Amino acid sequence: MSKPDTGRGRISLTFAGLLFAAGILFVWGIDFAIRSTNTLEFCTSCHTMQTNFEEYQASLHFKNPSGVKATCADCHVPKPLGPKLLTKLIAAKDVYHEIVGTIDTPEKFEARRWHLANMVWDRMRANDSRECRSCHDFDDMDLSEQGRSARSRHAAARDKGQTCIDCHRGVVHHEPDDPGDTAAVNADAS
Structure with a gap:
């Protein structure tokens, strides 16, 4: 004798399908958020980032012979x-500080700039400048094509780790x- 169909199997399949669809939507939403917040337009949308944007535009990372x-x-x-x-989670604090007014003006941003820069530098030291190395890895450098000073400094840096x-x-x-650098403070005062 066969068992009567109670509908439980259909409910389980429907629930699994909904769960699967929700998972896909969640992953798509995270991907969309990451892509949206990785754009130059998003990064420079806060007015306190305009100084950083102007510095970037004057750098070789913005415009260079290789394009x-x-x-x-x-x-x-x-x-x-x-x-x-x-x-991305850690960077959310910068958006928070922009909203609550800690760095919402160029003057407030400049007052915290040393602290903010050191946080970035510490992270870069901790991960061996991982993002720099996506383009500038020691193993990919042709030291013989570099100037004498750069060649010796890069070779020494590699040897010293x-x-x-x-x-x-x-x-x-x-x-x-x-x-804490009094020489820099005194130079700014002159």
């Missing part, structure tokens, strides 16, 4: 998914003055 442009996300957002999601940010702070954005 290759690195955008904010290329330098500040990791490619692997786990670190990318963590970076240094990372890009150890020497290349202020490449795209102006390096902020250390608030």
